[in-house]
Amino acid sequence: MDRIIDFMKRNIKIIIAVVLLSVSLFAFKINSAKSNDPEKDKMLLELLTFVIEKGHYNPAAIDDAFSKGIYKDYIEALDPSKRFFLQSDIDEFSKYELLLDDELLNKDLTFFELTYNRLMKRMDEGKKLYKDILSTPFDYSVNETFNTDYEKAPYAKNATELKERWRKQIKLSTLSSLTDRLKIQENKEKGIVDKDNKSASDVLNPDEIVDNSNDSQKDKTDKSSGGKPKTFEELEKITRDSSMKSLDEYFGFMKDLTRDDWFSVYVNSITSRFDPHTNYFPPEEKERFDVSISGKFEGIGARLQKKNDLTEITDLISGGPAWRGKKLEAGDIVMKVAQGSDEPVDIVGMRLDDVVKKIKGPKGSEVRLTVKKVDGSIKTISIIRDIVEIEETYVKSSVVERNGVKYGVIYLPKFYIDFENKDGRDAGKDVAAEVESLKKAGVNGIVLDVRDDGGGSLSTVVDIAGLFIEQGPIVQIKSAGRKKEVLYDRDKKIEWDGPLVIMVNSFSASASEILAAAIQDYKRGIIIGSKQTYGKGTVQNVIDLNSFVRSSSEGDLGALKTTTQKFYRINGGSTQLEGVSSDVVMPDRYAYLKMGERDVDNAMPWDKIDPAPYNVWTNNTKFDKAIIDSKKRIAQNPQFKLIEENAKWIDERSHENLYSLKMEEFKMSQKAIEETNKKYKPIADYDYHVKFTSLPQEAELMKTDASLKEKRERWHESLTKDIYVEEALNVLDDLQSKPVVKKSIPQTIKKQKLVKT
Numbered sequence: 030m031d032r033i034i035d036f037m038k039r040n041i042k043i044i045i046a047v048v049l050l051s052v053s054l055f056a057f058k059i060n061s062a063k064s065n066d067p068e069k070d071k072m073l074l075e076l077l078t079f080v081i082e083k084g085h086y087n088p089a090a091i092d093d094a095f096s097k098g099i100y101k102d103y104i105e106a107l108d109p110s111k112r113f114f115l116q117s118d119i120d121e122f123s124k125y126e127l128l129l130d131d132e133l134l135n136k137d138l139t140f141f142e143l144t145y146n147r148l149m150k151r152m153d154e155g156k157k158l159y160k161d162i163l164s165t166p167f168d169y170s171v172n173e174t175f176n177t178d179y180e181k182a183p184y185a186k187n188a189t190e191l192k193e194r195w196r197k198q199i200k201l202s203t204l205s206s207l208t209d210r211l212k213i214q215e216n217k218e219k220g221i222v223d224k225d226n227k228s229a230s231d232v233l234n235p236d237e238i239v240d241n242s243n244d245s246q247k248d249k250t251d252k253s254s255g256g257k258p259k260t261f262e263e264l265e266k267i268t269r270d271s272s273m274k275s276l277d278e279y280f281g282f283m284k285d286l287t288r289d290d291w292f293s294v295y296v297n298s299i300t301s302r303f304d305p306h307t308n309y310f311p312p313e314e315k316e317r318f319d320v321s322i323s324g325k326f327e328g329i330g331a332r333l334q335k336k337n338d339l340t341e342i343t344d345l346i347s348g349g350p351a352w353r354g355k356k357l358e359a360g361d362i363v364m365k366v367a368q369g370s371d372e373p374v375d376i377v378g379m380r381l382d383d384v385v386k387k388i389k390g391p392k393g394s395e396v397r398l399t400v401k402k403v404d405g406s407i408k409t410i411s412i413i414r415d416i417v418e419i420e421e422t423y424v425k426s427s428v429v430e431r432n433g434v435k436y437g438v439i440y441l442p443k444f445y446i447d448f449e450n451k452d453g454r455d456a457g458k459d460v461a462a463e464v465e466s467l468k469k470a471g472v473n474g475i476v477l478d479v480r481d482d483g484g485g486s487l488s489t490v491v492d493i494a495g496l497f498i499e500q501g502p503i504v505q506i507k508s509a510g511r512k513k514e515v516l517y518d519r520d521k522k523i524e525w526d527g528p529l530v531i532m533v534n535s536f537s538a539s540a541s542e543i544l545a546a547a548i549q550d551y552k553r554g555i556i557i558g559s560k561q562t563y564g565k566g567t568v569q570n571v572i573d574l575n576s577f578v579r580s581s582s583e584g585d586l587g588a589l590k591t592t593t594q595k596f597y598r599i600n601g602g603s604t605q606l607e608g609v610s611s612d613v614v615m616p617d618r619y620a621y622l623k624m625g626e627r628d629v630d631n632a633m634p635w636d637k638i639d640p641a642p643y644n645v646w647t648n649n650t651k652f653d654k655a656i657i658d659s660k661k662r663i664a665q666n667p668q669f670k671l672i673e674e675n676a677k678w679i680d681e682r683s684h685e686n687l688y689s690l691k692m693e694e695f696k697m698s699q700k701a702i703e704e705t706n707k708k709y710k711p712i713a714d715y716d717y718h719v720k721f722t723s724l725p726q727e728a729e730l731m732k733t734d735a736s737l738k739e740k741r742e743r744w745h746e747s748l749t750k751d752i753y754v755e756e757a758l759n760v761l762d763d764l765q766s767k768p769v770v771k772k773s774i775p776q777t778i779k780k781q782k783l784v785k786t
Contacts, residue, residue, distance in 0.1 A: 070292055071136035076577055077296065077589055078133060081303055086509050086567065086592045087633065089303050096129040098631060103298035107144060107291075109179060112195060113151040116184040121147075133299060141295045145288065154188075156280050158195045163273045166265055167200050169692035175201050178686035199272060200690050207268040208696055214258055281337045285380040304592050305629045306569055312585035313382050318571070322485060323447045324422030324454065328389035329396060329412045331357060338378040342400075347736035349417040356410045357400065363388075364407075365399035373399055373409075390414045420737070424456060426463040427721040427745060428470050429758065432771045436761050437467035438721070438748065440478045444485030444493075444540040456485065457492025464496055464524050466724050474528035474761030476754065477544075480558065484539025487568060487596070491516050494547045496524035497554065502641040504543045505597040506568065513597075515641050526648065528764035529554030530757045533611060535625060538563035545609045546598040553646040555656060555760055557613040558753070564626035566605030567633060568594035595633070601640035605633055613659045613760070615753055616673035618712070621680035655763035662759060668715060668752055675709045717755045721745040 082088045089095055104122065108114050114122075125132070125140040132140055175197040176182060185191035259267075289311065296309045310318055320326045330349015331342050342361045345352040366387040367373035376384050388396055392415050399409045426439045441460060447453030460477075467475060487504070494503045495518030506514045531545050531554050542562045548554045570593045574586040597603050606627045626632050663669050682702075689695050723731060723741055731738040748754050762769040 067138055070138060070141075073296065073574075073586065074133060074136050074299075076574060076586075077300060077309060080572060080574075080577075080589055081300065081307060081591055084570070084572070084591055084593055085303055085307065086594055087304075089631075091130045091133060093127045093130060095302055096127050096131075098302045099129045099133075099298050100126045102301060103144070103295055106294050106298060107148055110198070111179050111182055111184050112191070112198065113148060113155055114184055115151075115188070115191060116186050118147055118151070119184050129299075141292065144295075145291050148291070152280070152283060155195070158192050159199060159276045160273070162192070162196050162199055163269050163276075166262070166269070167203060169204060169207075169690070169695075171691060172694075173197070173690045174687055175690055176687050177201075197690060199276075201688055203265075203268045203272050204690060204692065204695055205699075206271065207265060208692065208699065210264045210268060211261070214264070218258060278335075278337060282335060285335065285382075287380075300589070300591075302631055304567065304631060304633050305626070306565070306567055307591045308589075310571070310588045310590060312587050313385075315571075315585075315588045318590075320419070321422075321443075322445060323449075324443075324445045325416055325418045325447070326389065327392050328414055328417055329357075330415075330417040331388070333363070333381060333385065333388075335381045340376060340379070340381065340384050346417055347420055347734065347740075350412050350415045352736070354410070354412055356408070357398065357412070358403070360403040362401040363398055364401055367397040367399075369395045369397075373397065392416055418454075420740070423454065424459045424463055425727075425741075425744070426467060427723060427741075427748065428467065428472065429719050429721045429748070431719050431758065432762070432769050434474075434762065434765065434769055435470065435472050436474045436476065436758055437463075437470065437472040438476045438478060438754065438757075439463050439467070440744075441482055441493075443482055444487075444489045446486035446489055455489050455492075457489040460493050461496055461524055463724075466726070468525065470724060472527075473765060474530070474758075475525060476530045476532060476757045476761065477554075478532040478754070478757075479537050479541040479544065480532055480534040480753075481536045482538070482541040483536065483563075484541060484565070487516075487540060487543070490540045490543045490547075491518060494518060494544055495520055497526075497529055497548065498551055498646065499523055501551070501643045502599045503547045505599060505601075505638060505641055506594050507597065507638060508594045513638055515599075528649070528761045530760050530764075531556050532753060532757055533558035533562050533609065534617060535559040535561065535608075535619065536563060537609075538565045538626075542566070542604040542609050543596060546604055549609060549612065550598055550600045551643065551646045552652055555613060555652070555659075555764075556609065556611045557659065557757055557760060558611045558615060559617045560614050560620060561610050561625070562604070562608035564604060564606045564608035564632075566595055566597070566603045566626075566635075567592045568596055592633070595636075597638050599641045599643050602637045603635050606635045612656050613663070613756075615663055615756060616669045616676060618672055618676050618679060620673075620676045622683060649764060651764050651766075655760055658763050659756060659760050663756065666752075668711070671709060672712055672752075675712060678705065678709075713750075715752055716750050717752070719749055721748045 078091075100122075104114075104119070122140070122144060125143075129140060131137070185194055293309060293311045293314075300307045300309050316326075328349075329351045330346035331351045332344040332346070333340050334343045335341075340363045342357060342359055342363065344359055345357065351357045363384070364375065364377060365373035366376050366384070368387075368390070374387065376387065388398070390396060394414050395411060396414060397409055397411050399407065401407055422442060422445050424439060424441045426437055429436055429438065439460065441456060444456045446455040446457075464475065491503045498518060500518050500521050502515045502517050504516050506516065508514075529548070531548050533541065533545050533556060537545065537558070542565065545556050545562065549556050569590045572589045572591065574588055578586065595603060595605060606625075608625065689698060722728070722745070727737075727741070731741060762771070
């Protein structure tokens with residue numbers, strides 16, 4: 030949610046000022062090359078603290094309250110489920126609760142060293158615990174319970190109590206998986222195929238100790254006996270083996286984390302106390318952040334995952350070198366990596382980040398992968414690296430025709446930009462191109478969907494908003510101790526002057542909120558969606574920490590993302606905490622869950638400044654009536670009523686944390702949940718029976734790109750089942766200059782839509 034970053038030229042003054050101020054303090058040479066260098070860590074703390082205090086919009090006081098916040102966040106980050114530390118550890122740690130501000134100012138690492146070394150010790154002990162627990166069958170006839178509200182749970186008093194907590198955690202996960210297996214087998218015996226069957230683990234707390242994602246393999250395992258039903262004992266053993274494998278992989282991942290990784294956790298517990306969006310990026314994380322903003326990188330275009338000591342190809346990115354070469358495929362295990370003609374390096378057991386570093390590389394260079402194919406054969410595959418574009422990052426559009434009127438839907442997943450290449454792709458240029466293509470296709474209205482869009486580049490917001498107005502202010506920016514700055518659209522050209530709807534939800538943040546706010550203030554379009562957006566009204570700059578050091582044998586120091594400004598609507602109000610309220614509020618399944626900026630304890634406050642002069646859009650006389658009509662439709666729609674009811678049920682479920690570990694009682698409770706879920710099944714089954722299609726240029730690409738074709742077909746199918754998109758199209762109907770004559774929906778379809786269970 031914190032991806033809005035303002036890299037624009039106008040803000041470089043802030044960064045330069047910080048750099049110049051700090052040269053005298055930090056322009057020194059680091060000589061040590063030790064992997065775990067306390068002096069480097071101390072220097073990093075000093076550097077981060079100074080840069081934040083000089084560059085942050087409103088730096089927090091480093092005092093006892095600040096120290097308590099660091100302590101709380103850090104301990105929770107180390108052991109969120111309270112399955113490693115004992116109460117005696119916490120008693121020892123708590124002596125530092127009010128001292129961390131002093132340690133920070135004195136560059137003292139005592140608390141970090143204590144907690145890091147203790148965590149490593151407790152993790153080693155934890156590995157022995159789960160292996161011992163899973164070595165024998167569980168007794169599911171015992172009447173016992175487990176509470177998954179870890180926040181309120183006390184820490185274990187001793188090793189015996191901790192082992193009991195592990196036992197119950199694992200038992201709950203295996204119980205949920207085992208009941209699912211039993212149900213699947215029972216249904217097979219009855220000839221029932223329920224494609225919508227959910228594992229009971231789907232309703233458990235998301236922080237459960239065992240990840241049952243590997244259970245997707247259970248059908249293959251269960252078929253090993255030639256289709257003969259398995260006994261309870263056999264299924265129980267399979268479930269424990271699956272849990273053992275999951276935990277082995279979990280601890281394998283934890284083993285790969287270095288001291289530097291854990292130090293980054295500590296550092297971020299410090300930086301985030303200034304505000305939720307001030308964060309330290311270690312080198313690898315900074316690279317991932319850059320990719321998320323630009324949507325591209327240089328490499329082979331393959332996604333990897335670690336499985337114990339092995340690195341597996343999980344997916345090939347459409348259009349990338351590996352995808353084009355057609356030799357590498359999902360499921361291949363990478364065993365060795367060679368650069369060009371160099372000797373291959375064995376990467377079995379290597380950290381995933383280190384494997385990625387070896388496989389990625391500059392465009393035009395060669396990498397040779399020795400892989401074990403799915404069929405067991407060993408092959409060496411040569412790939413020439415290239416620029417890989419992550420298609421899911423970029424804007425896409427679709428056309429739909431109903432009642433004789435054609436509309437366009439544009440989906441913008443993020444406000445991306447390539448800061449290294451002014452001619453590279455950015456959201457502003459791409460949205461403009463999509464709008465132009467939709468105009469050529471003859472659409473009579475446009476829906477711009479920024480649901481789940483967490484933000485990105487501020488400059489692209491100005492460009493996109495400018496497509497829909499003649500000219501004028503888009504957003505106001507305020508820096509600490511400086512006069513406000515107003516960013517304008519100065520291009521008199523209006524790319525689209527027809528009916529416009531902006532779709533938002535509670536996860537639309539930052540740049541999305543600026544866009545929605547500007548369109549709303551101009552009354553240029555109608556904002557529909559959740560009651561309010563996320564509520565992030567701050568601007569961050571990413572500062573390269575290497576620029577502060579004259580020379581270093583330590584390598585890349587990473588970067589700091591720090592809040593330097595706040596942005597405001599042109600009407601003067603901030604979106605901070607309050608977000609943007611929709612003109613038309615549509616029931617949201619997650620409306621009652623606390624997930625916004627307003628729910629973070631150290632978020633910056635809401636405030637307001639003077640408005641900027643602007644002229645409200647006057648070219649649509651049906652604006653207010655369209656809002657009224659939409660609200661009436663939603664209030665009368667049984668599907669929306671069902672969604673609202675489901676939202677309240679989900680909220681109730683989120684507070685239920687006590688689970689029975691007795692199989693019969695567990696089955697009964699899960700059956701009750703499943704029965705309730707059936708009531709809400711029409712939400713997923715909804716279909717308003719229209720056909721979405723790609724624009725001509727994309728349709729041509731789909732003829733030769735099977736992956737793109739599949740992705741677009743899935744998207745188009747999801748649009749036909751999206752009641753929120755349907756209502757957006759209804760609003761476009763209401764905004765038409767001439768009334769839209771709507772065809773009646775066949776009664777059979779109405780019945781299917783409203784009462785299917």
